Amino acid sequence: MTAEAYPIALGAYLGSALLALVLFGWWLRGCWGPGRRCLLLLCGAALLLTPAFPHGGVDTLAPALVVAAFQFFTSGELASATHALRPLAAALLAAVIITALLRLTLWRTRAETPRS
Numbered sequence: 268m269t270a271e272a273y274p275i276a277l278g279a280y281l282g283s284a285l286l287a288l289v290l291f292g293w294w295l296r297g298c299w300g301p302g303r304r305c306l307l308l309l310c311g312a313a314l315l316l317t318p319a320f321p322h323g324g325v326d327t328l329a330p331a332l333v334v335a336a337f338q339f340f341t342s343g344e345l346a347s348a349t350h351a352l353r354p355l356a357a358a359l360l361a362a363v364i365i366t367a368l369l370r371l372t373l374w375r376t377r378a379e380t381p382r383s
Contacts, residue, residue, distance in 0.1 A: 273327055280330065284315040302370045309362035317358040319351040331355045 268276065288311055295304045319331035322338075335351035342348075 268327075277328075281316070284312075284330075288312055288315070301374050302366065305369060306362070306366040309366055310359055313355065313358035313362045317354050319354050331358075 317331040318328035319334045331351045335348040338348040
């Protein structure tokens with residue numbers, strides 16, 4: 268890929284991933300509560316938008332999910348994909364922590380007090 272085509276390809280990928288997340292969030296707005304919807308959208312964003320280097324010595328980034336899948340399926344070993352799986356795991360953990368914090372603060376349900 269040429270140096271001129273890389274920003275265009277990266278922009279197209281980021282735009283399509285963000286559009287997919289927005290449409291997924293819009294689709295889920297009527298079915299699920301805000302906590303579950305937030306968890307799914309943040310995990311989806313972590314899976315689609317986390318970057319990783321394809322291999323050593325390369326200065327361009329690619330989606331970590333694509334890098335991990337490509338490394339795993341071409342070599343057949345999970346160890347070759349760990350450099351891309353580590354940022355994915357960190358991003359997924361951050362998504363779960365952010366959702367838990369939002370659930371405990373903003374979307375906390377209050378128990379009804381009994382009437383006397």
